[in-house]
Amino acid sequence: MSKFFEQIKNNWDEITQKMLNDNDEISTAFFDAFIKNPLKLVKYEKNILYIEVPEEGYINILNKRFIPNFLKISISEVLDIPLSNFDISFVVKNNIYSNQAISKEIIEKRLLKLKIDPKNTFQNFVQGESNRMAYGSSIAVAETQAIYNPLIIYGGAGLGKTHLLHAITHHAIEQNENLNIIYITCSEFKTEFYLSIKENKTSELIEKYKNVDYLIIDDIQFLSNAKETQNAFFDIFNSLYCEKKQIILSSDRPPKEIDNLPDRLTSRFSWGLFTDITFPDYETRVAILLKKQEEFNPEYPVDMEVIRYIAQTVKTNIRELEGCLTKIIAGSRLQKKQINLSLAKEMLNNGENDNKRITPENIINTVSETLNVDILDICGKSRKTDFVYSRNISIFLCRELIPDITQEKIGKFFGDRDHSTIIHSCKQIEKDIKTNKNLQEDIKIIKNKLLI
Numbered sequence: 422m423s424k425f426f427e428q429i430k431n432n433w434d435e436i437t438q439k440m441l442n443d444n445d446e447i448s449t450a451f452f453d454a455f456i457k458n459p460l461k462l463v464k465y466e467k468n469i470l471y472i473e474v475p476e477e478g479y480i481n482i483l484n485k486r487f488i489p490n491f492l493k494i495s496i497s498e499v500l501d502i503p504l505s506n507f508d509i510s511f512v513v514k515n516n517i518y519s520n521q522a523i524s525k526e527i528i529e530k531r532l533l534k535l536k537i538d539p540k541n542t543f544q545n546f547v548q549g550e551s552n553r554m555a556y557g558s559s560i561a562v563a564e565t566q567a568i569y570n571p572l573i574i575y576g577g578a579g580l581g582k583t584h585l586l587h588a589i590t591h592h593a594i595e596q597n598e599n600l601n602i603i604y605i606t607c608s609e610f611k612t613e614f615y616l617s618i619k620e621n622k623t624s625e626l627i628e629k630y631k632n633v634d635y636l637i638i639d640d641i642q643f644l645s646n647a648k649e650t651q652n653a654f655f656d657i658f659n660s661l662y663c664e665k666k667q668i669i670l671s672s673d674r675p676p677k678e679i680d681n682l683p684d685r686l687t688s689r690f691s692w693g694l695f696t697d698i699t700f701p702d703y704e705t706r707v708a709i710l711l712k713k714q715e716e717f718n719p720e721y722p723v724d725m726e727v728i729r730y731i732a733q734t735v736k737t738n739i740r741e742l743e744g745c746l747t748k749i750i751a752g753s754r755l756q757k758k759q760i761n762l763s764l765a766k767e768m769l770n771n772g773e774n775d776n777k778r779i780t781p782e783n784i785i786n787t788v789s790e791t792l793n794v795d796i797l798d799i800c801g802k803s804r805k806t807d808f809v810y811s812r813n814i815s816i817f818l819c820r821e822l823i824p825d826i827t828q829e830k831i832g833k834f835f836g837d838r839d840h841s842t843i844i845h846s847c848k849q850i851e852k853d854i855k856t857n858k859n860l861q862e863d864i865k866i867i868k869n870k871l872l873i
């Protein structure tokens with residue numbers, strides 16, 4: 422047993438208790454139901470602490486509440502070790518794969534050869550509604566060949582397709598070093614074929630592809646208008662499919678919309694599973710930024726307020742989300758200090774986002790529309806339960822989504838209430854949200870309407 426694992430085991434009660442004490446978001450009921458009793462330490466291997474959960478559903482629930490982040494922070498503080506030294510992975514009971522046999526060097530060598538970014542792992546991929554199906558089916562094919570064949574992941578630029586294809590490759594290599602895997606971009610695939618035609622070596626090349634266990638091709642929209650490559654690909658596809666070898670493809674649009682892709686190919690694609698990735702909702706964007714921050718391991722961690730600001734501002738794709746974070750981290754390194762909200766705004770402001778800013782008016786409007794309560798009642802003085810509920814949510818969201826707003830200013834929108842009533846409303850929501858599922862759901866819907 423490693424020393425680190427032993428230390429965690431011996432201090433487990435203190436670690437989890439500290440996590441509970443330090444994070445208002447975790448209620449005691451949630452702690453008892455999802456952390457204290459069910460979580461079991463399994464092993465520590467290759468910088469990953471494996472923790473067992475009783476069933477799959479727990480993993481989503483724990484990730485949604487950022488428990489891996491909170492746990493890591495708590496472990497790091499109790500044992501006084503850097504956060505970047507280890508990661509946490511939940512595994513379902515009786516489903517713990519063991520891969521001690523394959524050395525880190527072998528894996529790294531193979532990833533390098535396949536031009537896979539080793540950071541693009543399942544571990545580093547944050548799940549949310551926008552990618553849950555793509556994520557789940559990617560894990561499934563990485564674990565079991567040809568369970569869905571082909572698997573096709575499609576969605577706009579910068580939403581995580583390449584990350585998932587890399588993660589599948591990485592995971593499959595870790596499972597079994599003898600697997601013959603090709604990961605290639607469609608452009609490289611095309612070039613390889615044009616060269617082989619020139620050199621009269623096409624049949625050798627096709628044979629090479631027919632011998633793989635996993636064929637993973639990124640961005641197959643580039644197969645459009647490439648007749649020779651399409652023919653070769655068709656031949657390879659049929660052979661691999663019959664042999665029950667796994668084919669995984671990504672595309673920036675549904676295959677039916679790829680220009681000039683012959684029907685014989687699109688109809689074969691429909692034998693497998695199509696799954697799309699869309700733009701993540703606000704909560705997932707925050708979780709992605711926290712994950713990236715952890716990966717970048719900055720000297721001056723970015724303030725939660727700044728993280729929320731980036732998640733609110735960037736509404737294009739995840740690559741851009743990451744770009745903003747990198748910019749801020751670089752800025753803090755240069756200035757040798759933590760970047761505050763106004764500096765972050767200055768750094769990121771390119772003028773474009775001003776007209777998309779969230780205001781108390783559009784929060785109140787959206788709450789009214791979603792909960793079917795009149796605006797006048799939200800802003801009025803009546804203590805009727807429905808009105809108070811909508812009012813408290815509106816006040817809470819004003820404070821959370823408009824970072825620089827004062828309590829006095831919020832009060833003005835709600836019948837000139839003073840700051841203690843504003844604080845009281847926010848506290849009420851913060852308390853109820855821990856246990857009240859309807860409230861969680863309502864806030865999620867309203868935020869999504871405001872932030873997408």
Ligand code: ADP
Nearest residue numbers: 545546547578579580581582583584709739740
């Ligand atoms: P695509 O291939 O769809 O254009 P990428 O896979 O290259 O997009 O993703 C762009 C960036 O966003 C990458 O750095 C990737 O790691 C990151 N990314 C995308 N989705 C997620 C996610 N769910 N969790 C963490 N990082 C993500």
Ligand code: MG
Nearest residue numbers: 582583584639
């Ligand atoms: Mg890509």
